[in-house]
Amino acid sequence: MIVSDTKWTPDLSNAGRSKYKALAAAIREGIVSGQLSSGEQLPPVRELAFRVGVTPGTVARAYSVLTDEGRLNAGVGRGTFVAKARGIAQPVLATPDAPVMLDPVLDHPEQAHLLSPKMPEAGQGALIRDAMTRLAQNMLPDQLLRYPSRDTDIAARASFAASVADAPVGPFELEDVVLANGGQSAIVMILQTVLTGTAPVIAVDELSYGGFRSAAMLCRAKVVGVPWDNAGPVPAALEHMIKTEGVQVFCTSAEVCNPIVRSATPERRQEIARMAERYGVHIVDDDCYRLMRTPHAGPSYRALLPDLGWYVTSPSKSITAALRIGFAIAARGWTSHLVRTSTFQSFGVTRLITDLYADIMAQPQMDAVMDGVQARIAQDVRAAVNILGRYQLTWSETVPFIWLELPLGWRAGEFCQAAEASGVLLKSADDFALRDSRSIHAVRIALNGQVSHERFAQAMRTLRDLLDHPPERISV
Numbered sequence: 001m002i003v004s005d006t007k008w009t010p011d012l013s014n015a016g017r018s019k020y021k022a023l024a025a026a027i028r029e030g031i032v033s034g035q036l037s038s039g040e041q042l043p044p045v046r047e048l049a050f051r052v053g054v055t056p057g058t059v060a061r062a063y064s065v066l067t068d069e070g071r072l073n074a075g076v077g078r079g080t081f082v083a084k085a086r087g088i089a090q091p092v093l094a095t096p097d098a099p100v101m102l103d104p105v106l107d108h109p110e111q112a113h114l115l116s117p118k119m120p121e122a123g124q125g126a127l128i129r130d131a132m133t134r135l136a137q138n139m140l141p142d143q144l145l146r147y148p149s150r151d152t153d154i155a156a157r158a159s160f161a162a163s164v165a166d167a168p169v170g171p172f173e174l175e176d177v178v179l180a181n182g183g184q185s186a187i188v189m190i191l192q193t194v195l196t197g198t199a200p201v202i203a204v205d206e207l208s209y210g211g212f213r214s215a216a217m218l219c220r221a222k223v224v225g226v227p228w229d230n231a232g233p234v235p236a237a238l239e240h241m242i243k244t245e246g247v248q249v250f251c252t253s254a255e256v257c258n259p260i261v262r263s264a265t266p267e268r269r270q271e272i273a274r275m276a277e278r279y280g281v282h283i284v285d286d287d288c289y290r291l292m293r294t295p296h297a298g299p300s301y302r303a304l305l306p307d308l309g310w311y312v313t314s315p316s317k318s319i320t321a322a323l324r325i326g327f328a329i330a331a332r333g334w335t336s337h338l339v340r341t342s343t344f345q346s347f348g349v350t351r352l353i354t355d356l357y358a359d360i361m362a363q364p365q366m367d368a369v370m371d372g373v374q375a376r377i378a379q380d381v382r383a384a385v386n387i388l389g390r391y392q393l394t395w396s397e398t399v400p401f402i403w404l405e406l407p408l409g410w411r412a413g414e415f416c417q418a419a420e421a422s423g424v425l426l427k428s429a430d431d432f433a434l435r436d437s438r439s440i441h442a443v444r445i446a447l448n449g450q451v452s453h454e455r456f457a458q459a460m461r462t463l464r465d466l467l468d469h470p471p472e473r474i475s476v
Contacts, residue, residue, distance in 0.1 A: 012052055012053070012054065020054075020058045020061035020062045023054065023058060023059065024066055027062065027066055027071075027072075028069075036082050037082065038082055038084050039081060039084050040082045041081050042063070042072070042079070042080045042082070045111070055420050055421045057111060057420035057421070057423060058420065060111050067080075111425065112424045112448075112455055114425055114426055114445050114456075115427055115446055117289075117317055117447055118321065118446075118450050119318070119320055120373060120450070121450075122368075122369045122371075122372025122373045122375075123368060123372060124319050124360070124373075127363055128356065128360060131356050131359040132356065134359065135352070135356060135359065139355075148347060148350050148351050150339070152351040153351065155354065155355060156179060156325065156349075156354035156357045157174055157177040157327075158174060158358070159358045160177060160327045160357075161174055161177055163292065163293075167300075168296050168298070168300055169303055170299075170300065170304075170306055171306075176335050177328070178328045178330060178335070178339055178342055179326070179342070179354065180325070180327070180328060180342065181324050181346060182324045182325065182326045183211075183312055183313060183316060184214070184215065185345075185346075186312045186314070186327065187211060187212065187215045187312055188218055188219070188345075189341045189342055189345060190284050190310050190328060191219045193337050193338050193340075194248065194282050194334070194337075195249065199221075200248050200249075201221060201241075201246050201247050202222075202223055202247065202250070202251055203223075203238060204224075204250075205226055205228060205251075206433070207225075207228075207429060207433055208252070208253070208258065208432060209258045209286065209432070210431060212251040212286075213434070222245070223434060225437055226250070226252075228262065231265045231268040232254070232262075232265055232269065235268075235271050235275055238250065238275065239275055242275075242279045242281055248281060249281065249282045249284060250276065250281055250282070251283075251284045251286065252264075252283065252285060252286070252301070253289065254285050254287075254297075254300060255287050255289070255296060255300075256289035256399050258289050258401065259401060259403055259427070259429070259444035260394055261395055261399050263297040263298070264297075264298070266297070266298035266299065269299060270304060273301055273309070276305055277307075280308070282308045282331065283309050284312060285302060286312050287311060287312065288316060288317055291370075291374055291377070291398045292315065292318035292370060294374070294398045302329060302331065306331065307333060310330065310334075312328050312329075313326070313327055314326040314327065317400055318373065319370075323357060325353050373449070374397075374398060376453070377397065377398065377399070377447055377449075378398070379453055380453060380456050381395050381397050381447070384402050384460050387460040387463075388463060388464055388467070391404060391405070391467055392407075393405075400446065400447040400449075401444050401446045401447060402445040402447075403442060403443075404442060404444075404445055405441070406442055406443065406467070407470065408470070409471065410470045410471075412428035412429050412439075412443055413430065415466065416443060418471075419462070422462050423459070423462065424459045424462050426443045426446075427443065427444045428442075428444075429444075445460075445463075
């Protein structure tokens with residue numbers, strides 16, 4: 001077993017490039033087989049890295065994956081432990097003197113975990129705790145015994161509708177808003193609602209959020225990629241795929257394309273919408289990465305394409321990813337179909353979440369929370385631009401990630417490995433591309449508000465040093 005007082009060590013010699021996945025699998029197997037006991041403490045990141053011959057970042061990623069699965073628990077100053085119930089993380093109660101974080105990377109301040117955007121603490125934690133207390137005190141016992149319904153989530157739908165009342169998402173009624181267990185769940189529900197046939201095809205942006213591909217996989221759909229130019233998705237390329245592949249749905253992000261931090265121009269959105277209308281293609285417009293309460297760069301596809309356009313968003317990248325709620329505004333005439341999909345899929349979103357969302361969104365402190373989140377994102381973005389400014393960056397002070405195109409001499413995979421060895425974890429362009437797409441040598445730097453600003457700036461200086469010294473290559 002992988003503990004300090006034993007000699008057993010996993011063999012990663014055949015792990016290939018994804019060593020963190022192989023290490024996670026070895027630990028997972030140890031837990032399932034009973035080699036790693038419930039409550040057992042695992043070695044510190046650096047110790048295990050030395051023993052198995054990998055970088056500390058590789059161990060940190062493996063621990064993070066298993067913590068997300070609920071197989072491990074981690075606490076600041078306590079270490080990393082096998083969850084007390086096999087495969088299910090047990091709650092660890094925090095006290096004012098001993099705060100607990102469930103991200104093992106945070107136990108190792110030498111690591112800058114910049115794989116996924118995470119919101120900084122700007123007061124939303126206190127808002128959520130206070131709201132949970134109010135709900136616990138005010139909910140009647142019978143309200144805690146029922147399935148959710150369109151009646152129990154009306155407060156959350158009304159709160160969301162108010163938040164987008166002035167947004168360019170097209171006319172809609174409260175009934176057109178359908179709740180999901182996060183933005184990703186909303187995307188899956190829409191695809192399940194509109195896709196037809198035994199071999200459906202969806203189009204996505206050539207470099208795009210991986211959740212689109214995951215959703216397509218769940219729906220047994222083929223995925224094709226649409227390249228972008230300076231204005232947005234290339235219309236001729238999309239039209240060609242519609243004609244040759246039979247594309248039924250185009251999943252895109254008009255406001256903030258993840259990972260390239262670009263918006264489609266209003267003119268290009270109109271061109272794409274006209275084409276979709278001509279061929280009867282649905283467009284799912286994912287607006288999860290635009291920071292809430294910041295202006296839109298143009299109309300959503302739902303506004304431009306009322307009968308075929310769908311709008312999706314969530315508070316995950318504006319407030320907290322722990323608040324698992326997402327919102328879909330259905331295309332005109334499709335609301336009842338989407339409601340049916342939601343009902344069949346999960347019977348709706350529990351009112352423990354919907355009432356919580358409605359409560360915190362109604363609090364006057366929410367404006368200060370949003371200002372604090374945006375201020376921290378802007379602070380980190382400015383630091384990155386100041387430090388890496390001589391290189392090709394795409395960024396916005398209201399977007400929680402930065403796109404870095406690598407200079408000659410660096411390949412994306414090699415750069416990520418070198419960064420990981422130096423304590424900085426990034427995602428390469430390959431994580432956002434289709435398997436058969438062209439190679440793009442770039443990386444996404446996610447802003448993690450749970451990493452201090454000082455540590456983030458240090459990580460940017462580390463990246464600059466790597467960029468300044470690409471590996472030597474010999475041409476033959």
